Amino acid sequence: MSKRIITVSREFGSGGRSIGKLIADKLNYNYYDSELVSRIAKESGMSESFIQDHGEYACSTSSFLFSLAVSTGATNMNRLPISDQIYVMQHNIIKELADSECCVIVGRGADYILRDRADALHTFFYADMPFRIDRIVRLYGERADSPEKRLREKDAKRKTYYRHYTGRQWGVAQNYHISMNSGVVGIERCADIVAQIAKSFD
C-alpha cells in the first residue's frame, strides 16, 4: 500500500519544516503546518497566535475529560480546558485530512494520531545543538545571546506535550519509521530519502 500520508516530527531548529515542505513538493502532496493552525482558527473562532502557542506546547493537568472527548468524538467540549479543546480539534482535523487527501503533516502529534494507518509514514528529524543554534539565529531571527537555553526550553515543552497526549516518550526511534540527524545527513538528502521510501510502496 502506498504511503499517502507523511508525518514529520522534529526538534525545533532541525529544519523539519523545510524537510516537510520539500517532501510535499517532491511527492506533489498537500502540506500542513501553519495551514492546520489557520483551519482550527477558522473553525473555533480563536486567534492563530493563541492556537500556535497552545497547539504543541501547552497541556492541561487532568486528562480524564479529554480522553473521554477523544474516544467518543464529542462535539460539545465546553467543559474541557482550552488546550485540550485545541488538541481535540487538531486530532479531528488530522484524521479528516488523512481520510481525504495525500499530505505531509508537520508536528502536532500526528504520528500518534495516525499510528494505526498502514498508509502513513512517520518521520522524525533532530540535529546537534550547534546546527540548531545557527539555524534559529540565522533563519528565525532568534536572539543570539541565549539560543541554547531557548532550544532546551522548547525541547522540554514538546516532550511534556507529547507525553501528556500520547503517553509516549518523545524522540524514541520506535515511534517512527525513519529518524535522521538532519545536520549530518543534510536537509535536501533527508527529504530525498523520505520521498524515495514513500514512492517505493506504489
Next chain:
Amino acid sequence: MSKRIITVSREFGSGGRSIGKLIADKLNYNYYDSELVSRIAKESGMSESFIQDHGEYACSTSSFLFSLAVSTGATNMNRLPISDQIYVMQHNIIKELADSECCVIVGRGADYILRDRADALHTFFYADMPFRIDRIVRLYGERADSPEKRLREKDAKRKTYYRHYTGRQWGVAQNYHISMNSGVVGIERCADIVAQIAKSFD
C-alpha cells in the same frame, strides 16, 4: 569527511546483521560481528560462546573499577569482573579497528565508543513484533511457542547492557544519525539508504 566507519545497532530479529553485511558489501568495507568475538577469544583465551553471552547482554553491578580501566587504558584487568574485562577488550579492539580500516561494526555499543569520530555514521534498526517473530522462527530456528517472550527478554538485556556501559537510553533516536523500521522500509532498502548516505560524504 567521508564516513569510513558504520556502526549498526539493532533490535534482535530486526535484520540488523543482514543490513550490516549488505552495507559492507555495497561499500566494500570489512564487516565485524562474530569476527569481533573471534578476535577477543583469540586475545583473551576465553571461548567464543562465553564471550558471545557476555559481550552484549551481561554487565557487572559496580562500574568504578571498570571506568578507571577504560579511562586509563589499563592492561592489567584482573581485578575487574569478567563482563567488564570483555567490555574493555571490545572497547579497545573497536577503537583500533576504527583507526586502521573502513568497516561496519554490528552491536557492542560501538555507536557510543566511537561517538566523537566525525568519520563514523551511527545507525539503528528495529521492527514491529510480528516481523521480528517471523524472522527469528524462520531464520534462527527459534522455538515458535514463545518467541515474543524471548524477544522481550533480549530487548530488556540489551537495554540494561547499553545503559550500564554508556549511561544512555537504548533506542533514543538522537544517539544515532539514522534509524529505520526495517520491517516497513525493507532490509535491502535500509542498506541502500545507509550506503548512499555514507558515500555522499566522499
